[in-house]
Amino acid sequence: MGVIPKSLKTLTLELQRLPGIGPKSARRIAYFLFTLPEERLNFLGEAFQGLKKNVTTCDFCKMLSDTNPCELCGDPGREDTTLCIVADHMDVYAIERTAGYKGRYFVLGGLLSPVKGHGPSDLAIEGMLKRVHQLIKKQRGGSKLEIIFALSPTTEGQTTALYVKEELLREYGNQVDLSRVAVGISVGTDIDYVDTYTLQEAIKGRSSL
Ligand SMILES: [Zn+2]
The missing domain is CATH 3.40.1360.10 (Dna Topoisomerase Vi A Subunit; Chain: A, domain 2)
Structure with a gap:
């Protein structure tokens, strides 16, 4: 694993923790993300951050x-x-x-x-x-x-x-x-x-x- 760049390795390990994603899929997704233009990655990053920042729970129905x-x-x-x-x-x-x-x-x-x-x-x-x-x-x-x-x-x-x-x-x-x-x-x-x-x-x- 030493030959794999650290950032790719970290991302692969994080992706692996998602439901339904095994080590092989995690590696493939990590490499795919690397090929994306930087602005798409930034957009993805903002979407991740927005999950906790912008999503709330409705007091009435808990949705x-x-x-x-x-x-x-x-x-x-x-x-x-x-x-x-x-x-x-x-x-x-x-x-x-x-x-x-x-x-x-x-x-x-x-x-x-x-x-x-x-x-x-x-x-x-x-x-x-x-x-x-x-x-x-x-x-x-x-x-x-x-x-x-x-x-x-x-x-x-x-x-x-x-x-x-x-x-x-x-x-x-x-x-x-x-x-x-x-x-x-x-x-x-x-x-x-x-x-x-x-x-x-x-x-x-x-x-x-
Ligand atoms: Zn509601």
């Missing part, structure tokens, strides 16, 4: 944002009647891409996982209860706030949903309606190929035609 409140919480056109609970920021982006949901969001900041050592204190439970309270106050005519759980259909997702559900029911039992996104068969899949668990869930979560 990463340029502003606080974020664009979604600050949008008066969104419906205050539904709150969608997700584990991660990326889940909000995914749901927004569908353009089929017009309500509010809350980002828990992860899932409960005894294996990974993630307990309730690692999730934004307090913030979520506060947000639910704010939205309950906006409901009119005795309507309940609809809370949709959009958590992964994994053991971690189910454990988290159960925990959050109990917290919500204890605090706001008769003021909220809880639901979860349907779990089931992917569009374009033959039923024959679907695993038993997914099929069971799909039958449970059936909707009328």
Whole structure:
């Protein structure tokens, strides 16, 4: 490794720490970056610095944002009647891409996982209860706030949903309606190929035609 210039070596080692990048890819990216014009590298450097300097967390939904409140919480056109609970920021982006949901969001900041050592204190439970309270106050005519759980259909997702559900029911039992996104068969899949668990869930979560 002594023949490799120090800066290239440092960059390679840093890149290697990124998710999904092994030593070989890290080396290739480092050499590629070296071939770029200096102004592109400066632009990249500014983008890296801006990540911490310009990105903030929305007080209302805990989503990463340029502003606080974020664009979604600050949008008066969104419906205050539904709150969608997700584990991660990326889940909000995914749901927004569908353009089929017009309500509010809350980002828990992860899932409960005894294996990974993630307990309730690692999730934004307090913030979520506060947000639910704010939205309950906006409901009119005795309507309940609809809370949709959009958590992964994994053991971690189910454990988290159960925990959050109990917290919500204890605090706001008769003021909220809880639901979860349907779990089931992917569009374009033959039923024959679907695993038993997914099929069971799909039958449970059936909707009328
Ligand atoms: Zn927000």
